[in-house]
Amino acid sequence: MAAESRVDVTGKPAAAPPTPADEPDGWRRLRPATPWAIGAIAVLAVIALQTQLYSGQVRTVSTVLMFIALAQSWNILGGFTGYASFGQVAFFGLGGYSTAVLMAKAGLSYWMALPLSAVIAAAFAAVIGLPLLRLRGHYFAIATLGVAEGLREIVINVPRLTGGGAGISIPVVGKHASTAYLGNDTFYIVFLVVAAATTVLVGVLSRSRLGYGLRAIRQDEAAAAAAGIDTTRAKVTALVLSAFCTGLVGSVYAFQQVTIYPERLFDVQITLLMVMMVVIGGSGTVLGPIIGATALQALSEYLRANFTEVHTFILGAIIIAAVIILPQGAVFFIRDAWRTRRLPLLDNVRTYRL
Amino acid sequence: MNAFLQSTVYGLLQGGLLALVAVGFSLVWGVMNVINLAHGAFVVVGAYVAWQLNEWLGLDPFIAMFGSMAFLFVTGYLVQRLLVNLVVNAPVFITLLLTFGLDLLLTNGLIMIYSGNYRAINTSYALKSLALGGVRVPVGRLLGCLLAVACSLLLVSLMKRTRTGLAIAATGMDRGAARLMGIRARHIYALTFGIAAALAGLAGAMLATVGTFSPADASKYTLFSFVIAVLGGLGNMYGALAGGLLLGLVESWAGQYLSGTLVNAVAFGLLVLVLVARPAGLLGRPFYESRLEV
Numbered sequence: 157m158a159a160e161s162r163v164d165v166t167g168k169p170a171a172a173p174p175t176p177a178d179e180p181d182g183w184r185r186l187r188p189a190t191p192w193a194i195g196a197i198a199v200l201a202v203i204a205l206q207t208q209l210y211s212g213q214v215r216t217v218s219t220v221l222m223f224i225a226l227a228q229s230w231n232i233l234g235g236f237t238g239y240a241s242f243g244q245v246a247f248f249g250l251g252g253y254s255t256a257v258l259m260a261k262a263g264l265s266y267w268m269a270l271p272l273s274a275v276i277a278a279a280f281a282a283v284i285g286l287p288l289l290r291l292r293g294h295y296f297a298i299a300t301l302g303v304a305e306g307l308r309e310i311v312i313n314v315p316r317l318t319g320g321g322a323g324i325s326i327p328v329v330g331k332h333a334s335t336a337y338l339g340n341d342t343f344y345i346v347f348l349v350v351a352a353a354t355t356v357l358v359g360v361l362s363r364s365r366l367g368y369g370l371r372a373i374r375q376d377e378a379a380a381a382a383a384g385i386d387t388t389r390a391k392v393t394a395l396v397l398s399a400f401c402t403g404l405v406g407s408v409y410a411f412q413q414v415t416i417y418p419e420r421l422f423d424v425q426i427t428l429l430m431v432m433m434v435v436i437g438g439s440g441t442v443l444g445p446i447i448g449a450t451a452l453q454a455l456s457e458y459l460r461a462n463f464t465e466v467h468t469f470i471l472g473a474i475i476i477a478a479v480i481i482l483p484q485g486a487v488f489f490i491r492d493a494w495r496t497r498r499l500p501l502l503d504n505v506r507t508y509r510l
Numbered sequence: 511m512n513a514f515l516q517s518t519v520y521g522l523l524q525g526g527l528l529a530l531v532a533v534g535f536s537l538v539w540g541v542m543n544v545i546n547l548a549h550g551a552f553v554v555v556g557a558y559v560a561w562q563l564n565e566w567l568g569l570d571p572f573i574a575m576f577g578s579m580a581f582l583f584v585t586g587y588l589v590q591r592l593l594v595n596l597v598v599n600a601p602v603f604i605t606l607l608l609t610f611g612l613d614l615l616l617t618n619g620l621i622m623i624y625s626g627n628y629r630a631i632n633t634s635y636a637l638k639s640l641a642l643g644g645v646r647v648p649v650g651r652l653l654g655c656l657l658a659v660a661c662s663l664l665l666v667s668l669m670k671r672t673r674t675g676l677a678i679a680a681t682g683m684d685r686g687a688a689r690l691m692g693i694r695a696r697h698i699y700a701l702t703f704g705i706a707a708a709l710a711g712l713a714g715a716m717l718a719t720v721g722t723f724s725p726a727d728a729s730k731y732t733l734f735s736f737v738i739a740v741l742g743g744l745g746n747m748y749g750a751l752a753g754g755l756l757l758g759l760v761e762s763w764a765g766q767y768l769s770g771t772l773v774n775a776v777a778f779g780l781l782v783l784v785l786v787a788r789p790a791g792l793l794g795r796p797f798y799e800s801r802l803e804v
Contacts (some may be wrong), residue, residue: 428610508600
């Protein structure tokens with residue numbers, strides 16, 4: 157089986173990169189800055205977009221931004237390192253519940269609770285990281301799933317702290333409110349900031365020593381260790397970063413929802429959506445999760461609005477088709493199509509089929 | 511003491527059924543390295559087929575279960591042959607996501623046809639119980655559990671004795687070498703998936719006889735299969751049986767002595783502990799743990 161499995165992870169055929177000599181001198185110097193400039197323009201565009209939306213749409217776009225941040229967080233561990241965490245929602249739920257408990261029981265202001273929640277999620281990741289990251293592949297996926305499900309059950313079973321299955325409400329009006337409710341427009345900006353921040357983090361990471369180390373681990377962990385990468389440390393760092401970002405998003409989500417329930421905050425569907433978005437977009441890239449999250453969330457909203465009865469059914473069919481046609485992700489698909497000047501629609505099937 | 515005995519018996523009976531739910535899942539995982547997230551949906555489809563046959567023809571569920579098995583065998587064979595085989599060499603999460611899409615499709619298809627209401631197959635005998643020295647044994651569960659154990663044992667002997675069974679095991683160990691020996695891997699994979707789906711259908715028919723079911727239960731059974739396959743370990747055909755009985759016992763004892771839904775927390779805690787301490791599972795062979803992802 158090993159002999160057959162030596163397929164390049166991204167499945168991309170070798171193609172000649174554009175030679176630097178073709179480019180004018182000034183353009184070459186500007187080139188590293190281009191992604192940042194495009195990113196800044198995109199952020200401004202999203203801010204400008206807000207003025208054109210009515211309140212229901214503001215909420216929809218906020219959700220898209222939230223999923224961009226979540227997909228980027230999953231990308232740090234699942235995309236770069238190749239460790240598919242199927243319990244990522246544990247950090248989301250932990251971040252959300254930390255915020256709710258800190259605000260409702262300890263009376264902290266939101267701007268105190270937000271970073272604290274992310275730190276709590278990151279600390280939890282550091283604790284579970286050492287034993288769990290010894291596992292690989294499916295076993296890691298299942299162990300993380302077990303952690304998420306277990307955490308949900310624990311949250312349900314300490315009702316004095318978390319309100320149990322009935323949920324917990326953050327006081328947002330009146331005397332007990334430590335921070336007044338922010339309103340849809342402010343949440344839009346907060347989600348935008350979080351999405352942009354995680355994207356910048358992933359962008360910096362992808363060019364950093366740690367990022368290259370993580371990619372090496374994905375390709376061959378033993379070889380990476382032999383090349384002098386402290387694999388345990390790199391993996392735990394990736395998990396902690398990923399958990400920190402996810403916890404941050406969970407915290408904003410909890411405050412936006414005001415009342416949160418364990419079933420919603422630890423919903424395994426949220427994890428699966430993150431994985432789906434990263435894989436469809438292109439795992440281990442900066443742009444991929446943004447494309448995946450936007451496309452999938454927009455599609456889901458469209459189907460929900462137009463085919464309410466059967467929208468999950470259609471979504472299932474689309475997921476199957478997307479996974480068969482685009483297993484390496486949209487970013488790599490487009491890149492290959494651009495380089496080879498043809499649409500490699502069935503190439504993946506030829507590569508991966510039995 | 512009596513309460514302990516009662517919960518032990520109940521746990522073993524429940525564990526036998528859970529083992530039947532998981533045995534196909536474990537087989538597919540061990541042979542093809544595919545995690546079938548639609549396995550729970552197969553179980554529920556099996557329950558609906560048996561229920562439908564019972565409604566239309568008044569068939570006893572112990573006869574209708576053959577209908578469930580046949581229907582799911584064909585479905586499983588076609589799904590593997592036409593869909594999963596297309597991506598079987600792709601990285602780990604691709605097959606996970608494909609079967610997740612399949613799970614959405616099946617579960618929502620069932621909701622569209624049958625609505626999300628809970629249903630059950632009513633029989634005159636399933637809910638009666640025998641009294642054995644102060645311990646009550648529900649007849650339906652006893653029959654279901656015996657059938658589950660018999661099926662697991664039958665599967666083990668088929669895998670060990672028949673040429674097809676050996677071909678499945680060989681393909682699981684080294685697909686390249688198996689193909690060189692003239693084994694048609696595409697067919698064998700599809701056959702394995704079909705057998706797994708048929709066993710899920712059988713489990714579904716049994717579960718529909720001893721309790722209620724609805725499309726929403728699908729994810730629960732997938733999760734149980736996960737836990738049991740990991741507890742028992744891969745590569746040993748008795749693994750699922752042992753894992754199922756263990757999970758049944760733990761859940762039943764925890765239900766007896768702990769409050770409310772902490773039962774599930776105990777099950778998942780056990781799962782994580784076993785994974786960290788002995789990643790190959792309690793009865794599994796280390797080979798399956800060290801195997802690289804396909």
